[in-house]
Amino acid sequence: MTRSVIGTLLLALALAACTLNPPAPSVRNPTPSYTIDRVGDQSFIRGQLIVGYREGASPEAIARRLGATVQQDWPLLRAALLQLPPRLSVPKAKVSAERLEGVRYAEPNLVHFRPEPARGVATTALSPTQVSVSDPEFGRQWMHRQMNSLGAWSQGVSGSGIRIGIHDDFIDHRHPDLVDNMFYPGFDGFAASNPEVPIEAALITPETPHDGVGFHGTSVAGTAAAVGNDLGGRGTAYGASIVPLAINEPEQGGLVLSAIVNSAIFAVLGPDFAFGGDDRAPGTDPETGPYVHIVNMSWGGAFYNQLIKDTMDLMLASGIVLVTSAGNTPTEGPSFPSWNPGLINVAATTARGTRTNFSNRGLHLDLAAPGENIWTTTTRGCIFATPDGASCSEEEPEVAYTYINGTSFSSPAVAGTAALILEAGAERDAEGNITALPSAAQVQRVLTETAFQPSGYERSALGAGIADSAAAVARVLSGDPIPDGGSLLAEVVWAGNPDIRVPQVGLTLIPEDGDAAVKYTQTSDGTLLTPLGIGLFQQMPSGRYTLQASGPYRSVHGIEVGTAQTSVEIRPGEATAVRLALELSPFEDPFEPNNTLETAAELEEVGVTVRASLYDPEAASDVDVYSIPVTAGSVYRASLKTASGNVAPALTVYDASGTPIAQSGSTQAFTLNPFVEFEAPEDGLAYIEVTETSGLEGSNSPFNLYDLDIARYIGEEEEPNGSAVVIGTSIQNIDFTDAQRIPLGSALDAELTEGDTDIFQVEVPAGATVVGDIVTAVDGQPDTLLGVYNEAGQQVAFNDDYNGRASRVLYASQTGGLYYFVVAPWDAINPQNATTGPYNFSVTRHLNPPTE
Structure with missing residues (x-):
């Protein structure tokens, strides 16, 4: 049995690049x-x-x-x-x-916050039957009959030696029908987010008290691996180990993103907080092997989340089998992480073999399993009363079970079957120790190939069919080779220059043959495991696929979305690379070429804004230079704002002879964005140079746009200059009477004091696009609002936060006349929110404004 080679390569990269530095021990704040x-x-x-x-x-x-x-x-x-x-x-x-x-x-x-799972009720279909197992309530567990669990167990497997991580809320880990299968330590991901808690104190041990909130994880754990004994029922893999991976906050029980990440990292690293090693799960890679074999994730949301995708990639690359619930929406719309590649996505069935009325549907489903009226463990009442278990009786233990509904329970039923597959497919040494295991893709292949399709079957309802544990185990024990999966690295580039990779492009992988599910991801914005512009599909079933690309996000790059597709073959055990070229129409910089003082773009006046890009197809990086007419002794200010992309720009000013006279970040107070102030030494020309300082991949791209404001400094504001009442982001009761008149193309120093509002009156010609901009020395001091009003007092433009909490507006005037620029502190009516401090204000005319 093998793992996809890409996982080993990615984990080796991460291992070389990173170390985990746990917080120093300190007093725990529970x-x-x-x-x-x-x-x-x-x-x-x-x-x-x-x-x-x-x-x-x-x-x-x-x-x-x-x-x-x-x-x-x-x-x-x-x-x-x-x-x-x-x-x-x-x-x-x-x-x-x-x-x-x-x-x-x-x-x-x-x-x-998950909706309260619907409680099921006993029905005729669920009535007890004669069975050959010791658990007295096994007959209530119709899921085992539908999934043929008895047939799997009769082949000598129970999940023994396999660790299932329950990525859920806090488990009642001393429950009498779970306690013998618990594997320690587990991990409390929310506690680990608290810097006051030593990382060791976030470990879950037999003595760790329950949080007094969680019950969902107890039901999930029991569905997967409740103990086979003379109590209650049993889980699909009743001999497997349960590793608690808590992801909830302990007051209202909500699942927290940081806790999800922490517990997932623990599933990879284990209590040694290092890859591989002595705490790794048996049969996994000695250098990069994870702490658990399987992670069940009965949670999800409707929106793609890059942090969650990166977290899934990390677990897959370490060799973990990921099983997730399809969701209870029920729609065919996106649900994550279940749509992410490499995960086994499970829908829910009824006892009649149909999709439940709450289960999500769609071609992204891998398979289905029982999810309605599931009889399983639940957190005991005595634990809710006393989380440390003080009120729980050892003489007459409470064996709490419940009927419950949801894809949350179809998922662990399949996670248990995955444990049976791993045990059946394990390679062992002479002493019987597990030395190697099937890969995640092989587990997925076995599950889908052996799933059965009931009468009236539809793929969009049940995926490849309903999981059949007996058939799956028999398939593995047959000895016939199980095709491994592979990985796909999809590089998306701009057709105009294939050296430019494009991040944040949606990728959909659609199978052309077989019964694989449709999966979705996005090209990376530069993660540790995936370089910028690459989309990663791990542990995918081998076969032919159509790969479709659509993007990038218009909101990020401001261009029309491009599309492309290609056919690709994923081969067993291999990492396949493919390139897709998008026909895009990025911004065309009207000022190029302007890389030197000799080729500087000539601006005929000061008091303007230009939009340009930091992109030079002929060089590793771009330099833009602009010449402006200046008057000896006059002071000028230039400020740059990034419009799209992510670069590290800097500004340098040269005199007519090419001698530097000012640089951003060195001589002026305002440094949140590149900002420079200089005094012209003589009449003639000065040169403003824009450079990119990071040199990182993606820093030379037509998608990196900026706006450069250049204005003449006219001094300080004149108080009083207007008043208003500000509630939140609403500017009300404006009094324009004392507004200070300033010329278009100017910059000045101003300050918001307690209860202050500043209003500047500007004459704007018809058809001009004006830019009002605020720069502060420290972001949020003051936290400003900026509104533009016409002579009738009507608001025509508004901004709260731009690059930081300072404000910026752009307004295209249809008619000429006087306009009022109102600068106010955010939520000034509430002293705890309102801020004060100095700022630079400029108002300029945009020479080439964006069309939207």
């Missing part, structure tokens, strides 16, 4: 203080933001730009959990972080 906020349909931990960072970037430096601290760093995923400063909300921090240098993505530390 009840960390946190609050769950809700905005729209999203719930998240207040004050926490997750950022993915690029190669060479420092999460600490990113955190400092936000005034935050790094609460947890995941170098294996190039991501970090940040603790935000008190006044910075998560939505505002997300906007601020997304365009910071070195940031791949930013997202809240999401919390997912």
